[in-house]
Amino acid sequence: MKKQIKTGQICAIFIALLPLTKVVCAPSYFAKNCGEKLWQPLIILLLLDLLLLLTCYFIYKKHDNKSFYEILISVYGKPFANGIFILYAIFFFAKTVVPLFEQKIFIENTFYETLPQAPVFYPALIIIFYLALKGLKTFGRTCQIASFITAIGFLLIIFLGIPSADYESLLPLFAFSNKSAPICALTALTYFNDAICLLFFLGSFKAEKKSEFKIFLSYLIPFLCVILFYVTFYGIFDYVALSRKVAISEVGIFSVALINVGRFDHIALFLLALSSIIAVSLPITLSTHCLVQIFGENNRLTISLVLTLMLFGVCVTLSAKYLMVFEFISKYFAPLFVLCGYLLPLLGLGGSNNELQTG
Amino acid sequence: MNYKRGKVFILLFIFCMVSFFTNDFELINIEKTAIIVAIGIDKAEEGVEISAQIAIPQATNQSTTNEDAILSAKAKTIYGALENISLQTGWYPKLTFCNVIIINKEVINQDFMPIINYFLTTNRIQSSAVLSVCEQKAKEVLSSSTPLDYISSFALQKILLRNIDRTSSVLITNIQDFYSNMLSHSRFGYMPYIKSIQTDDKPKENSGSNSQSSNYENEQKEIVPLSSQSANSGGGQGQGGNTQNEQSTLYDASETLLFSNNKLACAFTSSQTNCYNLLTKPIKECFLSVEYEAEGKKKNTLVSIIENFYKVKLKIENGIPILKVELKIICEKEEETPSSYQEEDKWSILSNDALKALESKLNEDIATLIELSKSSNCDFFMVKEKLYRFEPNHYYKLEKNILQLLDYQIKVECKNHH
Numbered sequence: 001m002k003k004q005i006k007t008g009q010i011c012a013i014f015i016a017l018l019p020l021t022k023v024v025c026a027p028s029y030f031a032k033n034c035g036e037k038l039w040q041p042l043i044i045l046l047l048l049d050l051l052l053l054l055t056c057y058f059i060y061k062k063h064d065n066k067s068f069y070e071i072l073i074s075v076y077g078k079p080f081a082n083g084i085f086i087l088y089a090i091f092f093f094a095k096t097v098v099p100l101f102e103q104k105i106f107i108e109n110t111f112y113e114t115l116p117q118a119p120v121f122y123p124a125l126i127i128i129f130y131l132a133l134k135g136l137k138t139f140g141r142t143c144q145i146a147s148f149i150t151a152i153g154f155l156l157i158i159f160l161g162i163p164s165a166d167y168e169s170l171l172p173l174f175a176f177s178n179k180s181a182p183i184c185a186l187t188a189l190t191y192f193n194d195a196i197c198l199l200f201f202l203g204s205f206k207a208e209k210k211s212e213f214k215i216f217l218s219y220l221i222p223f224l225c226v227i228l229f230y231v232t233f234y235g236i237f238d239y240v241a242l243s244r245k246v247a248i249s250e251v252g253i254f255s256v257a258l259i260n261v262g263r264f265d266h267i268a269l270f271l272l273a274l275s276s277i278i279a280v281s282l283p284i285t286l287s288t289h290c291l292v293q294i295f296g297e298n299n300r301l302t303i304s305l306v307l308t309l310m311l312f313g314v315c316v317t318l319s320a321k322y323l324m325v326f327e328f329i330s331k332y333f334a335p336l337f338v339l340c341g342y343l344l345p346l347l348g349l350g351g352s353n354n355e356l357q358t359g
Numbered sequence: 360m361n362y363k364r365g366k367v368f369i370l371l372f373i374f375c376m377v378s379f380f381t382n383d384f385e386l387i388n389i390e391k392t393a394i395i396v397a398i399g400i401d402k403a404e405e406g407v408e409i410s411a412q413i414a415i416p417q418a419t420n421q422s423t424t425n426e427d428a429i430l431s432a433k434a435k436t437i438y439g440a441l442e443n444i445s446l447q448t449g450w451y452p453k454l455t456f457c458n459v460i461i462i463n464k465e466v467i468n469q470d471f472m473p474i475i476n477y478f479l480t481t482n483r484i485q486s487s488a489v490l491s492v493c494e495q496k497a498k499e500v501l502s503s504s505t506p507l508d509y510i511s512s513f514a515l516q517k518i519l520l521r522n523i524d525r526t527s528s529v530l531i532t533n534i535q536d537f538y539s540n541m542l543s544h545s546r547f548g549y550m551p552y553i554k555s556i557q558t559d560d561k562p563k564e565n566s567g568s569n570s571q572s573s574n575y576e577n578e579q580k581e582i583v584p585l586s587s588q589s590a591n592s593g594g595g596q597g598q599g600g601n602t603q604n605e606q607s608t609l610y611d612a613s614e615t616l617l618f619s620n621n622k623l624a625c626a627f628t629s630s631q632t633n634c635y636n637l638l639t640k641p642i643k644e645c646f647l648s649v650e651y652e653a654e655g656k657k658k659n660t661l662v663s664i665i666e667n668f669y670k671v672k673l674k675i676e677n678g679i680p681i682l683k684v685e686l687k688i689i690c691e692k693e694e695e696t697p698s699s700y701q702e703e704d705k706w707s708i709l710s711n712d713a714l715k716a717l718e719s720k721l722n723e724d725i726a727t728l729i730e731l732s733k734s735s736n737c738d739f740f741m742v743k744e745k746l747y748r749f750e751p752n753h754y755y756k757l758e759k760n761i762l763q764l765l766d767y768q769i770k771v772e773c774k775n776h777h
Contacts, residue, residue, distance in 0.1 A: 109482060126371055168748060175751030239542035240535055243480050254487070 004206040009140030010198070011218035013282070016146035018194050018222040019154050019229070020272060020279040021099040023248045024106045025326075026191045027233045031241035033184040036170045038234055038241075040178055041185035042227050045192045046220075048185075048342060052195040053219060057212050059348035060202055067203025068348055069293045075351035084344060085290040088200075091340035092287035093307065094333050097314055098190045100280045101322045103273075104315070110249040110269055124277045125312050131281040132288040132304035136204055139278075139285050146275045153271030158229055160252030160265055165235030187330035189337035195219060199345050200286050248272060284311065393430060393450035397459040397512030399497025400474060402466050406435035407474070410498040411444060411452055412512050428510070429502055437477045454484040459512050459519065460534070461497040461553065462490070472541065472621045478534045486535040489519050492616050493553040500555060503608040511608075518612050519551060527636035527645040527664075530615040530627065544747045544758070545738035546620050549627075551612040558607050617737050624737035631731070634724040635739070638669050638686060646693065651716030660713050661694040665776045673745035675753050682742060682767040684725055690717070691776040707776070714773045721771045729767050736762055 030038040063071050072081035104121045112120075131139055185192075198215070208214075233247050236254060244250045252265040284307055291303045318325050399410035410431040430450060432443035444452050460478065462471065478484055493500045505514040519531050529551050532540075537548045613629035627635060636642060645664040650657065668687040673680060691707040709717070732739055742761055747754050757764065 123374075130368065130371075171748035172751040175754075237535070237539070239539045240479060240486075253485075 005136050005140045005201055005204050006206055007208045007211040007214055009144060010201055010205065011214050012143040012147040013140060013197065014194065014215070014218045015222055016143040016150045016275055017279040017282055018219065019226050020150060020276045021102070022191045022226050023229055024102040025245055025247070026188060027230050027247035028242050028244050029188060030184060030230060031234055033180045034178055036234060037178040037181065038230055039170070039227055040181040041188065042230060044182060044185040045188070046223050046227070049193065049195040049219070049223070052193070052342060052345060053198060053216060055345050055349065056195070056198040056202065059199070059345070060205070062349065065203060065205065065207065068199050070203060071348050071351070076347070082294050084347070085294050087344070088340055089287045089290040091336055092283040092290065093310070094329060094336065095190055096280060096283040096287070096311060098326050098329055100311065100315065101319050101325060103276050103280055104319055105322060106246050106248065106276070107273055109246050111273070122312065122315070125308055125315070127277050128281040128284055128311065129304055129308035131278065132285045132307060133301060135300070136201065136285065136289060139282070142278055146278050149271045150275040153268040153275065154225065156268040157248060157252050157265060157272070158225065158232060160255040161232045161236055164254035165232045166238070167231065167235045169235050169238045170231055186334050186338070189334060189341060190329055193337065193341040196341050196345065197282065197286060199348065200289055284308070392453045394453050395457045396510065397461065397501060397515070398457055399461045399463070399501045400437070400466055401463045401497050402469070403433040406433065407437060407440055407466065408433045408498070409437065409440035409444065410501050412501045412510065414456070414510065429498065431498060437474055457484050457488055459489050459491065459515055461493050461500055461515070462550070463497045464492055464494055467492050467616070467623055470621065475534060475538055479538045487533045489531055489533050490537055491515070491519060491551045491553050491612065493555070495555055500553065503555065505608050505610070515553065515610055518610050527633045527642045528629070529612045530632045530636060541618070541621065543741065544743040545741045547738050548618040549615050549739065552614040552616045552626065554611045554614070556609040556611055558609060617735070617739055619735065619737035625731055625735035630724060631728060634721065634728060637664070637667050637688070638671055638684065638725065642667050647717065647720070649713055649716045649720055651712050653710060653712045656697065658713070659696045660692060660709065662690045662709065662713070662717055663693045665689045665691060671740055673742055673749060675750050675757070680742065680746065680757055680761050680765050682729060682740060682765055684767065685770045686721060686725070687772045687774070688721070689774055689776050709775055714775070717773045718771045721773070722769050725769050725771070726767070729765070733762050733765060738762060
């Protein structure tokens with residue numbers, strides 16, 4: 001019997017992980033490219049993701065809870081399905097790199113007085129390996145706990161930041177065209193496009209009452225919180241927002257509560273650092289999932305180990321060159337992100353119902 | 360099999376926890392680290408000279424003077440100078456606790472924005488550190504002895520950061536605000552201007568209290584002897600504390616320097632600083648003196664401002680930019696000379712004549728500020744920023760010469776507290 005992932009677990013995955021990869025270095029990137037209109041590319045990305053959620057819903061309805069891999073096999077044949085899943089494995093691996101580097105920067109900058117000499121971040125890869133090895137069901141369970149951790153940490157940081165923010169800095173809202181918004185959205189796809197996960201939960205997903213509504217809300221609410229975080233960040237730092245590289249640890253620092261009580265925002269930052277490790281594990285877990293579909297469940301250990309070692313290698317050799325890696329991935333991988341993130345899921349809508357029943 | 364794997368994972372988890380929680384998070388090694396509490400920047404023959412004041416525990420050496428606690432180095436850049444401190448002295452300069460940056464006026468007269476930019480972008484210093492300019496060498500300010508505190512920068516902090524959100528006597532700014540204002544469409548910034556006041560070297564007993572009658576105007580400061588200013592020291596000026604046998608220094612930060620397009624543009628006097636503060640932030644502690652005539656007599660009243668409500672808006676009417684300034688003040692009487700005891704005096708109520716005089720004084724001060732902004736082309740009312748944010752349709756048409764075209768309407772209302 002297939003291991004089933006429940007609606008609540010999918011919701012927990014979105015709540016626990018959706019905000020985390022987007023609030024480290026991405027806000028300063030958005031501020032640099034779009035200034036006070038940094039919310040505009042976010043709206044574009046939100047709308048695209050909502051369309052993607054809708055697409056997944058239609059695929060689910062049309063193919064009666066078959067997995068995406070099974071759908072591709074039945075409609076387009078096994079070699080085609082394998083090719084697509086290899087592409088997705090590369091896609092998810094590429095999506096892991098930048099957020100992982102940013103988590104490293106976040107932890108080293110926030111929790112260490114001076115740059116740590118010892119490789120303190122690398123044990124996190126053991127957790128990534130473990131989650132990749134255990135698969136989606138375990139991941140869902142982990143996220144049920146992590147969702148509370150993220151919610152508490154993230155909301156605390158936002159509430160500390162809101163009183164110090166001057167939201168007038170976001171004006172004018174619509175005057176002056178912002179041509180860089182679509183380009184910024186395109187080059188920041190490495191952080192976004194989380195709705196794609198749902199496509200890989202098909203087949204191991206157990207629909208319950210009002211599942212679609214719950215999933216939709218669990219996606220929308222954290223995303224709106226991310227938008228609130230971005231506008232608060234810009235409201236606090238205004239024209240110097242682009243120089244605040246690690247946004248998450250900077251948003252709360254002007255809070256009067258911190259001045260009076262001390263840096264208790266570090267509690268929230270510790271909580272978020274914990275959840276963040278799980279967040280950066282998601283793409284690798286999905287990459288493993290894709291390759292396991294092709295090479296079989298027996299090879300799961302090898303696949304997850306190889307992927308983690310590859311990630312470790314990338315981390316050791318390139319993590320000091322974060323900016324170069326970010327530019328490379330955002331520039332050259334953007335077509336892959338668009339293709340895998342928004343176009344290939346449409347393949348799931350193909351094939352007639354009869355064909356599927358017989359095939 | 361699963362049981363064994365579970366045990367392996369528990370061991371791995373314990374290993375992770377041990378490696379994580381036994382780390383000291385690279386906390387600073389106090390023996391090798393100089394905890395810098397203030398930085399002074401002076402002009403050197405080539406580049407800048409940095410003077411970093413170290414925090415030294417008071418009890419360790421009673422004879423320690425501020426001069427002993429200063430590390431300095433020269434280089435072409437700030438980063439280089441800080442590195443030189445480390446290289447030449449062997450101390451690692453730790454800037455996390457540095458709250459004050461003092462820049463000599465000579466440095467300000469040249470291109471100083473790279474210095475601010477360095478402080479903003481480096482992770483070594485917090486962006487909430489206060490910026491200030493001093494008329495004498497920054498190194499001298501830091502090494503001067505003051506009755507306010509055994510560390511001169513702590514004394515400066517008392518003056519600059521005293522009830523930061525309440526008083527109107529000092530117009531303070533930090534690295535982030537300064538740079539943000541400079542990057543805004545208005546391209547302006549300000550820093551408090553620290554003047555050192557040498558006290559006589561005779562031993563004297565000071566009360567140690569900082570009373571609130573701070574904002575008597577300049578002329579009043581002149582007639583009050585320094586030795587007696589200890590009792591009414593505010594206005595960005597402070598004094599207090601101990602018996603002093605050597606010459607010591609007090610600081611006055613009530614004047615402000617303003618910058619436009621990265622260059623020094625103009626300066627605020629103490630009363631202009633006060634007035635600007637009243638128009639830009641909520642004030643809980645401000646004193647103004649008003650002169651007026653009542654019943655054929657000249658009267659001088661010290662007014663305490665309890666609360667201020669302000670609005671500075673830009674409207675475009677028939678293509679003309681109009682700055683609409685509204686200021687409502689809730690105040691009460693503190694002192695009046697010559698005193699004429701009346702029934703309402705016990706309620707600290709200001710007479711209608713005094714209120715009108717105060718309104719007219721503030722009206723005049725605000726008009727002077729706007730004219731200063733126009734004449735010096737320093738947009739400290741953020742008119743261009745307001746144009747961009749609230750009147751974007753007129754932005755390209757008016758942006759270049761808005762200050763010259765600017766008209767203004769001022770409405771000041773003063774009310775008694777009771």
